[in-house]
Amino acid sequence: AMTVDTELLSAVECPVPLMIISSAVPGQNEEYCSAQADDIIEEVGPGDDASIGSDLSTLVVPFPELAPVVFFCLKQTTCPRNWCIRMVSSPYPFSHHWNAISIMVILLNCVTLGMYQPCENIDCTSDRCQILQAFDAFIYIFFALEMVIKMVALGIFGRRCYLGDTWNRLDFFIVMAGMVEYSLDLQNINLSAIRTVRVLRPLKAINRVPSMRILVNLLLDTLPMLGNVLLLCFFVFFIFGIIGVQLWAGLLRNRCYTEENFTIPSGMTLPAPYYRPEEDDERPFICSLASDNGIMSCSDVPARREGGRVCCLDKEDALHRQSLGLSPEMVANGSGAGEALGLCINWNQYYTRCHTGNSNPHKGAINFDNIVYAWIVIFQVITLEGWVEIMYYVMDAHSFYNFIYFILLIIIGSFFMINLCLVVIATQFSETKQREHQLMQEQRAQCLSSSTLASMTEPGDCYEELFQLVCHVLRKAKRRSAALYYTLRGKPPPPTGGRGNRRGGGNVNREQHHYRHPKYLCWSESCTRLLCVYGSYQRCDQVTALQVTSKSQVFPVKYRVVSKSKTTKSKSSPKSMMWKSKSSPTNGEESEEDAVKETDKEKDRLEKDSGQRKKRRTCFGRCRDLWKGMRRKLWGIVESKYFSRGIMIAILINTISMGIEHHNQPEELTNVLEICNIVFTSMFTLEMILKLTAFGFFEYLRNPYNIFDGIIVIISVCEIIGQADGGLSVLRTFRLLRVIKLVRFMPALRRQLVVLMKTMDNVATFCMLLMLFIFIFSILGMHIFGCKFSLKTEAGDTVPDRKNFDSLLWAIVTVFQILTQEDWNMVLYNGMASTSPFAALYFVALMTFGNYVLFNLLVAILVEGFQAEGDANRSYSDDDRSSCNFDENDKQKDPLHLSGIKALQDFCCRIKTATFQRRTLNTSEYQIYHFTTKDSILHKSLNQPDRAIYKMRLIRRSSCERLCQDGRFVICYDVYLLQSLCFRIQKMLEVYRPDWCETREDWSIFLFSPRNKFRQMCQSIIAHKLFDYIVLVFIFSNCITVALERPKILQGSLERVFLTISNYIFTAIFVGEMTLKVVSMGFYMGEKAYLRSSWNVLDGFLVFVSLIDIVVSMAGGAKILGVLRVLRLLRTLRPLRVISRAPGLKLVVETLITSLKPIGNIVLICCAFFIIFGILGVQLFKGKFFYCLGPDVKNITNKSDCLQVNYKWVHHKYNFDNLGQALMSLFVLASKDGWVNIMYHGLDAVGVDQQPITNNNPWMLLYFISFLLIVSFFVLNMFVGVVVENFHKCRQHQEVEEAKRREEKRQRRMEKKRRKAQKLPYYSSYGNMRLMIHTLCTNHYLDLIITFIICINVITMSLEHYNQPRSLDLALKYCNYFFTSMFVLEAVLKLIAFGFRRFFKDRWNQLDLAIVLLSVMGITLEEIEISAALPINPTIIRIMRVLRIARVLKLLKMATGMRALLDTVVQALPQVGNLGLLFMLLFFIYAALGVELFGELVCNEDYPCEGMSRHATFENFGMAFLTLFQVSTGDNWNGIMKDTLRECPPDHNTDVDYACNPSLQFISPMYFVSFVLTAQFVLINVVVAVLMKHLDDSNKEAQEEAEMDAEIELELAQGTLCCMGAPGCGGGGVDKGLITVGTAPGGVARRKERGGPRGEMGEEVRRLQHVVTTAHRGPYNPCDSNRSSYSPAQVSICLCVCVSILE
Secondary structure, X not given: OOOOOHHHOOXXXXXXXXXXXXXXXXXXXXXXXXXXXXXXXXXXXXXXXXXXXXXXXXXXXXXXXXXXXXXXXXXXXXXXXXXXXXXXXXXXXXXXXXXXHHXXXXXXXXXXXXXXXXXXXXXXXXXXXXXXXXXXXXXXHHHHHHHXXXXXXXXXXXXXXXXXXXXXXXXXXXXXXXXXXXXXXXXXXOOHHHHHHHXXXXXXXXXXXXXXXXXXXXXXXXXHHHHHHHHHHHHHHHHHHHHHHHHHOOHHHEXXXXXXXXXXXXXXXXXXXXXXXXXXXXXXXXXXXXXXXXXXXXXXXXXXXXXXXEOOEXXXXXXXXXXXXXXXXXXXXXXXXXXXXXXXXXXXXXXXXXXXXXXXXXXXXXXXXXXXXXXXXXXXXXXXXXXXXXXXXXXHHOXXXXXXXXXHHHHHHHHHHHHHXXXXXXXXXXXXXXXXXXXXXXXXXXXXXXXOXXXXXXXXXXXXXXXXXXXXXXXXXXXXXXXXXXXXXXXXXXXXXXXXXXOOOHHHHHHHHHHHOHHHOOOHHHHHHHHHHOOOOOOHHHHHHHHXXXXXXXXXXXOOOOOOOOOHHHHHOHHHHHHHOOOOOOOHHHHHHHHXXXXXXXXXXXXXXXXXXXXXXXXXXXXXXXHHHHHHHHHHHHHOHHHHHHHHHHHHHHHHHHHOOOOOOOHHHXXXXXXXXXXXXXXXXXXXXXXXXXXXXXHHHOOHHHHHHHHHHHHHHHHHHHHHHOOOHHHHHHHHHXXXXXXXXXXXXXXXXXXXXXXXXXXXXXXXXXXXXXXXXHHHHHHHHOOOOEEEOOOOOEEXXXXXXXXXXXXXXXXXXXXXXXXXHHHHXXXXXXXXXXXXXXXXXXXXXXXXXXXXXXXXXXXXXXXXXXXXXXXXXXXXXXXXXXXXXXXXXXXXXHHHHHHHHHHHHHHHHHHHHXXXXXXXXXXXXXXXXXXXXXXXXXXXXXXXXXXXXXXXXXXXXXXXXXXXXXXXXXXXXXXXXXXXXXXXXXXXXXXXXXXXXXXXXXXXXXOOHHHHHHHHHHHOHXXXXXXXXXXXXXXXXXXXXXXXXXXXXXXXXXHHXXXXXHXXXXXXXXXXXXXXXXXXXXOOOHHHOHHHHHHHHHHHHHHHHHHHHHOOOOOOHHHHHHHHHHHOOHHHHHHHHOHHHHHHHHHHHHOHHHHHHHHHHHHHHHHHHHHHHHHHHOOOOEEEEOOOOOOOOEHHHHHHOOOEEEEOOOOOOOHHHHHHHHHHHHOOOOHHHHHHHHHHXXXXXXXXXXXXXXXXXXXXXXXXXXXXXXXXXXXXXXHHHHHHHHHHHHHHHHHHHHHHHHHHHHHHHHHHHHOOOHHHHOOHHHHHHHHHHHOHHHHHXXXXXXXXXXXXXXXXXXXXXXXXXXXXXXXXXXXXXXXXXXXXXXXXXXXXXXXXXXXXXXXXXXXXXXXXXXXHHHHHHHHOOOOOOXXXXXXXXXXXHHXXXXXXXXXXXXXXXXXXXXXXXXXXXXXXXXXXXXXXXXXXXXXXXXXXXXXXXXXXXXXXXXXXXXXXXXXXXXXXXXXXXXXXXXXXXXXXXXOOOOOOOOOOOOOOOOOXXXXXXXXXXXXXXXXXXXXXXXXXXXXXXXXXXXXHHHHHHHHHHHHHHHHHHHHHHHHHHOOOOOOOEEEOOEEEOOOOOOOHHHHHHHOOOOOXXXXXXXXXXXXXXXXHHOOOOXXXXXXXXXOHHHHXXXXXXXXXXXX
């Protein structure tokens, strides 16, 4: 009994119920929720005097986890504090209301923030602004009040107080910033920076939404690892930034000026002081100074053009004309004869002097003048947007070879670092997810006793739960109404009523029903037990296997009742129940099915009973029987494969009919399509009616697909009815959803969709987070850049830029655009020009958090979904193997049923054993197992043969899942179907086979017997180890000749002759190689025949093509140029031969081939979305993407106006006029390059043949942004998931070997460390002085000092900038001397301390020495140059200065976390090297193809280009390679494709050979789309997969290393103790602070030498040590009375005794 001293409660204090706060603050850990009140309230006995001398804290505290007293006076029971506690703590009803109110206020705040209009309310005079301000004040007061209440309730400082929680700190900061803002407003000081803090208020929402909080916490979890990635980024930024500043400071200011002594005659003016290609100088002409060797010089300035003609006068001509009294230029009024003749002055010829000017490109945003600007440039290059332009500027100004810098930066920055970000987040996400999952499982296990309807089912499958509930309620109602019916009739209910013996299963079945009641739904283990108990014919583990399947939805296939006989007995037998279970995420489905059937059966039984009583067949009875018979037949029809195939074909035809709609289609087609629509709608309506009739209402509704179908049918019918009235055109779009119905018929696709649906909950939370993030940055952008972006039009008006922050809608669109990385650099340039260069911080923050953190989180969610699903798959296939042996003694009552199931079992077992045997074979040939005619029992016994075969296929697929074996990849095709077809053809042909064929079966091409001398010689040549290398050399030489090909080589020239002859030679060599192989191996017959290997087939095909090529060109190529062209294109595939001869490359390619199937599935899902959006796009925009092209189109509204004034009416290259064009445009959208322009065209579209108007229809944003979100961000990121999952699958076979290797490596390292620990250290013989130096060198503090010095040095190096003052030059020079001397000193000390040999053993020391030598060399060269003793090229000095950067690398020695990341990258390099080879191969083939296809495209003033330029062309192989690199990074590839899609112009006499090829219209999209798909979507993702794998590995290694160190330390401790205690042991001499372990006969070291680790004794000792170590490291529990505790010393002595006993 507890008593409380009542004297303590004064009159002021309120009585408090003794309740517990489950979480004092939302967001704090709920550690205390399980505690009970009784445990916490202290007992105060009757004898205790609690009031005297006792501390306040020992009093009864109603809320033990809160501070007893806050503000020095408020106890927990004091009234104001008590009220506050009740407001914020969860058990009280008011706290929930408070939370709700809080969320409402946050939402209101979002609305008021969004209503801010930057262009209007600058001084806030309007009513609207005043109202908003009032709201703002109210919201601020609310937040402040909330903060005060929480502070009073929780206290301010301390672990569980208000400021102890991160989210509360955020709230506190926001309130304080608001206070500062209001106090400054009173002083009339307007600080906009403080106003922007308001923007953070929506972040308060995160804390109020638990799922969002989990995601954000997860991101915070990744911060330590991301911190390392960030450090690595800093590293890269510093190194590349300093290099950039050293090489190119001030170079981008170079312009072409006139000569210094240039004079202009009076009356004439220069157009500009220097040459400008355009008026606004956005993209300037940058020239190369005389000292540099850049690409462009001032002699390359093109002639001036006026009105489309080149000007041909110079200033002397103009003077002459002036003297004649004519005007110097005849184009003053912009028209007249002068324009036609080009009578204008070509001023451009006078810009001949290259000189450094004042302005940098892009409004001064792009330059390398100092480190900060260099960082902005580097960041832009890493984001891969607009990097090419920067590279071209630098190449123009400095040197062509600068591309190496940029390509290196992209490979290191974009491909590695950014993907490291993704890898870190993904690894962390899966770990956190597992942790959360375990917690959930534990909670579930606790709550098992009080389980509710949905407590034990996995969350997420909402539809099943609802359906179950409805069924349950209806069934209850049915039973009650039946009981009511009988009571009203006054008759007793029948004996078998309720839950009786209806199924012939007796008591057992009743109990079973009790379990299947939804209320008692159980988790998998109990279900397994249940099924095992109730006589199911399989073993338990097999049932588990089935459940694993059902949970992970590996094969989402319905298993219906196998036997269709009418007897209820076979339908309800427990065994058939197994097949009845539909695959689903929960086992509850069976009970649902029962629920539905039960209702039906109850009805049947009631009717049957009454029928038996009447003993006569009424008309109604006969009708009922007929109806039942009809339903049964309908069921058969609806369930048959022919019906579903028919529906599938109908959907396909319907999709095609919707897809052939296009712009300018004939009237007849429109009518036909309308009729088609009515026909298909009626077909689908009929399907729905048939299914409803066959299944009944419940059974129909129970499949979500049916509901989907039903909704589409209803909408289609409404649309047809509505069309008659002329409205409802919106509903047309819903027809498109029929395409999704196809998914029902493709199980593999359904699996991918299931993964998608499973990740849906996380993705939804992610979308909320993303929206919040976009919203905050949009508001911030409105405050910073609102109304500041403007453009000058050609007419001289100022209009706002399309990418602006002037309203909430456009701010959101701009932020979204920046997140997609498209054209974000333009917004950056505008922002920096219109505000200040610091605006770059906003964009960098937005890109970093949005792109590299948030979007990578989305990818992590998807990757985790696929991996979890893949793991479930694998565990299923493992269980699969063990479940082959069925219970034989279980006899079945239904013989037909038995034979079917037994046959199926038999079949499964044989397939599985076959697969298993095949897996264990070590030969490279795999036996194919034929199944005998015994299997035909299956077809006889099962009434649904197609279903049985389907099941067999499933089983086959599960065994086919095992892809990797023996380091080789077995690619599973549908072998069985393929084989049966081949087998039939072989059987047919065998009849006509001559006898000598059989006798010569093992002869090669029926000519060379196995003992033939020539054949044996061929075999010996092929077996020679040099053979492959020689062939490789020839392949590489051939690659070089292929690369030399280009279309512009003249026919009779030496180069063309050389290439032709070399082509003949190589063809002859490869024909020879093929002949050798065919003779030695045989052509087709036999196991090892030439054509049996797919790589040989490829070789053979290429040889065949080359031969045809030669024949055709000899026969006269001029007549059949087209054929010749195709053959020449196929010649570019020759480098593919390299693959089969490079093992690493072969592995990568085979990995990619194995992942083709799952990638194919994703491509199919993509296609479905593309087709839906494509058809929708055609319906929305067909014919609307035309516009008028002319000088002044302000007053033009439609096509006729345009043609009247002789302008051109043209369409955009990417349009939606038909489905093909729409898909093309959508692909550009999906690649996120150039999507903004397509979106603008869509927004501006008015109607068919109407001139577009800016932002005519903003609602179209929905179409484009939803497409980007669904396809670009969601579906395309599944590529990463699939590739990673597949890579893991294919690495599994190597895992075992790797584990073995790792273990061996670990043992070796342990041995090494042990030996090292027991040897005398090398420095034991040193003298005093040297020992002191050694101690200094090995001291940790020296490293710290050196690190500090390097950091300072890096800072001084980054201080250099363009035009720096002389004093800074001197200061930096002396700094450099100081730092160099420090490094020299360090190197000398280390050389003395470690000795020469030991010094060079360490890699870090080698690096140090190299740095020292380089620094000293640099300084001497500079001094020589200053004193002008020797002539030295300044470039060398510049390079020496750049090489100083190597000092930064010394920092790596200290940053261990970063080193781990770098190790990951280094370990991944061999595999990434193979990938690089593959990339090179891909680029090589496409570059050679590109030169053939687009080598003659011209870009000039007459034919302007959008993507191609003088730098990006396909003129020769090198340029094509660089251009393809640009395409692979996705920078303006759509512009390049646009240029290749050029239409052939009407042939007006131009001197330029335009060389236009009409076939490019079709070839070009295929070329670019295939290249972008492989390069951007597949190969880059393999890099991610490789990095993920290695990050995992390096984490494991680090863990092992730590364990090893701990083990050795323990061993050392034991060893020294042992030696001190053991007799005959040389005591451990402690000399000069160095412990040396004696090695006497009894010592541990002696045992090492004698027995070594390989002896059993060594093994024994190690095991013992391991036990001790684990015992030592295990958590010590003081409450554990059974476990006695030993001190480490006792453990060591015990170990020593054991060792001596063993010896």
